Structures are given as C-alpha cells and as structure tokens.
Amino acid sequence: MHLGLGSFHRSHQAWYTAAAPDWGIAAYTFRNTELPRALNAQEGAYTMRVPGEADAVEAIGAISRAHAGGEVEPWLRDLASPEVEVLTLTVTEAAYAPPEPGRDSATARLLAGLRGRYRANGAPITVVPCDNLPANGAVLRSVLRASVSDDARFAGWIEDHVSIVSTVVDRITPAPVSGDAEAAARLSGLRDAAPVVAEPFTEWLLCGSFAAGRPRWERRGARFVDDIDVYASRKLWFLNGAHTLLAYAGLARGHRTIRDAVNDGRLAALVQEWWDTAARHIAVDPAEIAEYRRNLLIRFAARGIRHELAQIAHDGSQKIPARLLPVFRAERAAGRLPAPVVFGLAAWLRHVQTGQARDPRDAELAEAARSTDAVRRSLLALDPEIGADDELVSAVGAEVRSMAGRGSVLTTRR
Numbered sequence: 298m299h300l301g302l303g304s305f306h307r308s309h310q311a312w313y314t315a316a317a318p319d320w321g322i323a324a325y326t327f328r329n330t331e332l333p334r335a336l337n338a339q340e341g342a343y344t345m346r347v348p349g350e351a352d353a354v355e356a357i358g359a360i361s362r363a364h365a366g367g368e369v370e371p372w373l374r375d376l377a378s379p380e381v382e383v384l385t386l387t388v389t390e391a392a393y394a395p396p397e398p399g400r401d402s403a404t405a406r407l408l409a410g411l412r413g414r415y416r417a418n419g420a421p422i423t424v425v426p427c428d429n430l431p432a433n434g435a436v437l438r439s440v441l442r443a444s445v446s447d448d449a450r451f452a453g454w455i456e457d458h459v460s461i462v463s464t465v466v467d468r469i470t471p472a473p474v475s476g477d478a479e480a481a482a483r484l485s486g487l488r489d490a491a492p493v494v495a496e497p498f499t500e501w502l503l504c505g506s507f508a509a510g511r512p513r514w515e516r517r518g519a520r521f522v523d524d525i526d527v528y529a530s531r532k533l534w535f536l537n538g539a540h541t542l543l544a545y546a547g548l549a550r551g552h553r554t555i556r557d558a559v560n561d562g563r564l565a566a567l568v569q570e571w572w573d574t575a576a577r578h579i580a581v582d583p584a585e586i587a588e589y590r591r592n593l594l595i596r597f598a599a600r601g602i603r604h605e606l607a608q609i610a611h612d613g614s615q616k617i618p619a620r621l622l623p624v625f626r627a628e629r630a631a632g633r634l635p636a637p638v639v640f641g642l643a644a645w646l647r648h649v650q651t652g653q654a655r656d657p658r659d660a661e662l663a664e665a666a667r668s669t670d671a672v673r674r675s676l677l678a679l680d681p682e683i684g685a686d687d688e689l690v691s692a693v694g695a696e697v698r699s700m701a702g703r704g705s706v707l708t709t710r711r
C-alpha cells in the first residue's frame with residue numbers, strides 16, 4: 298500500500314516495485330480524487346518520461362488500484378489485510394505530526410488503519426516513510442509511540458509487529474505541467490492522462506528490518522544500509538538545502554525554475570558557498586562530496602526538467618530546519634556565522650513578508666513577519682534557538698532591509 302499518491306511515488310517507489318511483478322500497490326492519495334480516477338481508467342498504468350540524451354518513456358504498471366484518500370473503508374480493509382505487508386508514505390514533511398482529536402491527517406489515518414489490523418489479525422507489517430526528513434523512520438516511530446501511550450496493548454503490538462524503516466529517497470520529480478501528456482504520447486505513441494516526468498538519476502537507501510515480506514527493490518538499485526544518517530545529511534544539506542536557497546533567492550531575482558536559477562552566476566556562487574560551508578561538517582570523503590556536488594550542478598541544470606521554484610518554496614517552516622539549520626548550528630559551535638544561511642533566512646523572510654508563502658503555519662508566520670520585531674519573531678517561529686541568537690537576528694535584519702530596499706537580491710553582496 299501507499300499513502301500520498303502523487304508524482305514522486307510514481308517516479309520512485311512504484312518504479313522500483315515494478316521490477317517485482319509479483320507485487321502490486323494499492324495507492325491512496327491524501328485528498329486528490331482526479332488522479333485515482335485517471336489512473337484507474339488506465340488500470341493503474343502510466344508513463345514516466347525521463348528527459349536526457351535518449352528522452353525515454355517507460356510504461357509503469359506497479360499500481361494495481363488507486364484510491365482517493367476519502368475512501369475510508371477500502372483504506373481500513375486494505376490495511377487490515379495480511380496480504381498487505383508494506384506501506385510506503387510520501388505525505389510531505391508537515392504530515393509527521395501526532396494526530397489531533399477530530400482532525401483528519403496522515404498519521405490519524407495510519408493509526409486508524411493499524412488499529413484495525415491489530416484487531417483483525419495482528420499480522421506484522423513494515424511502514425516505509427519516504428519523505429525528506431532526517432531519521433524519517435525514527436520520527437514516525439516517536440509520533441506513533443506518543444499517540445498510543447494511553448493504550449498499552451496496542452502500543453505493545455505496534456512495538457512488536459510494526460517495523461519502521463528509515464529511508465533516503467532521491468529523484469527530482471517536478472509537479473506535472475501542461476504539455477506532459479502530449480510529449481509522452483509523441484515519444485511513445487501511448488495516450489496517458491496522468492504521465493510523470495522525472496530525471497534519470499535515482500537513489501533509494503533503506504535502513505532497518507522488515508517485519509514481513511517486501512518487493513526486491515534492490516533489482517533496480519535500492520541499497521540496504523546499516524547507518525543512514527550520513528546519507529540523509531548529504532542529501533538534505535547538499536541537494537535540498539541548495540534547492541531551498543535557490544527557491545527563495547531565485548524567486549526574488551525573477552526566476553521560475555531551478556534550471557534558470559542555477560544558471561544565474563550570482564546564485565550559483567551562493568550555492569557553492571553553501572556547499573563549502575556544509576562540507577566542513579559532513580563525515581564523507583571530500584572527493585566523494587566533490588563528485589556529488591558536480592553531479593548536483595548537472596542535475597539542477599538539466600534540460601527537460603521544469604522544476605518550479607514556487608513548488609520548492611512551499612512549507613519553508615517544515616523544510617528549513619532539516620536543510621539549513623543543522624549546518625548553521627555546527628558553524629555556530631565553531632564560532633562562525635555562516636553567510637549563506639543568513640542570506641537564505643533573509644530571503645525566506647522576504648518571501649513571507651511579500652505574501653508569497655504557502656505553509657501549514659501561514660497565519661502565524663504572516664503575523665510574525667508583519668510585526669515590529671519581525672526578524673526575531675519569524676526566526677523564533679522557525680526554531681527557538683536561532684531566534685535567541687542576537688548576532689544572527691541582527692545579520693538577517695540587515696540583509697532583509699537591503700533586499701527590501703533594492704527590490705532585488707544579491708545586488709550588492711556578490
């Protein structure tokens with residue numbers, strides 16, 4: 298099963314699962330009803346176009362059926378079935394929060410499903426979170442633990458029968474744009490109402506044990522590792538951290554896509570400075586990091602991947618803490634104030650102040666960003682520790698004033 302059927306699930310976990318034809322996926326969106334309708338009309342199959350030298354199109358048939366998230370009964374029935382041995386998730390960073398009474402959420406659905414399974418037959422299952430969070434398995438485990446602490450038997454069953462595997466997932470997969478279906482049809486001759494476009498590069502690292510069976514994802518290169526933290530830092534700081542910087546600074550400089558932004562020399566220099574800073578704090582062979590950086594530049598500048606900065610800028614309050622702040626803390630511990638982070642925080646704050654932000658904490662952030670003490674309050678909202686850092690608050694404030702005064706960014710610094 299999958300929860301959070303969208304573009305990324307289809308370019309990544311479903312693509313890996315397609316190499317294990319004895320497995321099929323019952324895939325649920327969170328709310329979207331259109332995508333399941335379109336996929337079911339095609340018996341779950343869809344095409345993935347991979348722009349590159351060959352501009353290949355592949356038909357993927359791993360999804361057996363698609364459901365809208367509102368289909369509660371099939372969700373509960375599927376999750377209670379012992380035939381279901383793995384549940385993958387792509388539900389966005391913001392969704393890893395404990396359920397609140399009376400409020401629908403991914404974790405509320407997960408818990409309702411697990412409770413049904415526990416009552417029905419108690420068959421073991423593995424949950425595989427595939428969102429861009431450090432230690433995503435441990436985060437999910439602690440959310441589940443906190444949510445069932447008042448029910449010792451259910452809590453005990455979860456401990457003994459629900460494995461949670463941590464992952465690092467990577468494959469740049471932009472939201473669909475108009476023209477994708479025509480391009481896929483032109484190249485493949487296949488009519489597809491729900492095509493996906495993704496880059497050629499893909500990576501899936503998994504850490505932890507499986508409580509029951511699983512597809513042989515390693516057939517397509519998934520790797521099972523004993524320690525995942527360093528891979529998570531590498532991916533979240535270098536790839537996603539650069540994305541986040543490019544998103545806020547790029548939008549402010551009038552760009553629309555990652556490709557445009559990284560082709561802007563000033564923004565490319567900002568990214569290099571960020572990577573130099575992050576490289577000081579990662580326990581990976583410097584030659585490997587240098588290679589990783591070179592490849593990222595190629596991936597970011599790839600033709601045919603229209604990755605909108607606005608999409609990446611969404612949910613900044615959920616992304617910045619994982620992508621920029623660990624490096625910020627390490628730099629502060631070494632007595633430095635890292636300029637790329639100061640700059641990124643200022644660009645994010647301008648993004649909020651200019652009313653462009655889309656974030657689960659919209660109202661709270663907009664109020665902080667409009668207040669007289671905007672910089673401190675906004676940073677406090679991101680993380681209490683950084684909001685209490687007077688030197689940082691003052692540096693971000695100076696950068697914000699400079700950005701607001703000039704109507705553009707990076708005009709003076711670089």
Ligand SMILES: NC(=O)c1ccc[n+]([C@@H]2O[C@H](COP(=O)([O-])OP(=O)(O)OC[C@H]3O[C@@H](n4cnc5c(N)ncnc54)[C@H](O)[C@@H]3O)[C@@H](O)[C@H]2O)c1
Nearest residue numbers: 301302303304305327328387388389392403428429469470
């Ligand atoms: N797109 C990528 O390149 C990429 C790469 C690596 C990881 N990811 C991870 O996958 C996630 C989904 O990316 P996507 O490109 O498929 O996006 P998408 O918009 O195509 O699909 C997102 C899915 O998450 C669901 N969702 C949205 N808000 C939710 C919420 N609050 N609770 C539960 N579900 C919610 C949506 O309904 C949809 O089913 C990202 O948030 C990220 O963590 C994406």
Ligand SMILES: O=P(O)(O)OC[C@@H](O)[C@@H](O)[C@H](O)[C@H](O)CO
Nearest residue numbers: 429466467468469470537540609
């Ligand atoms: O998908 P998000 O919203 O968590 O982040 C936006 C991008 O940084 C992200 O999708 C990357 O493209 C992806 O993580 C590459 O594997």
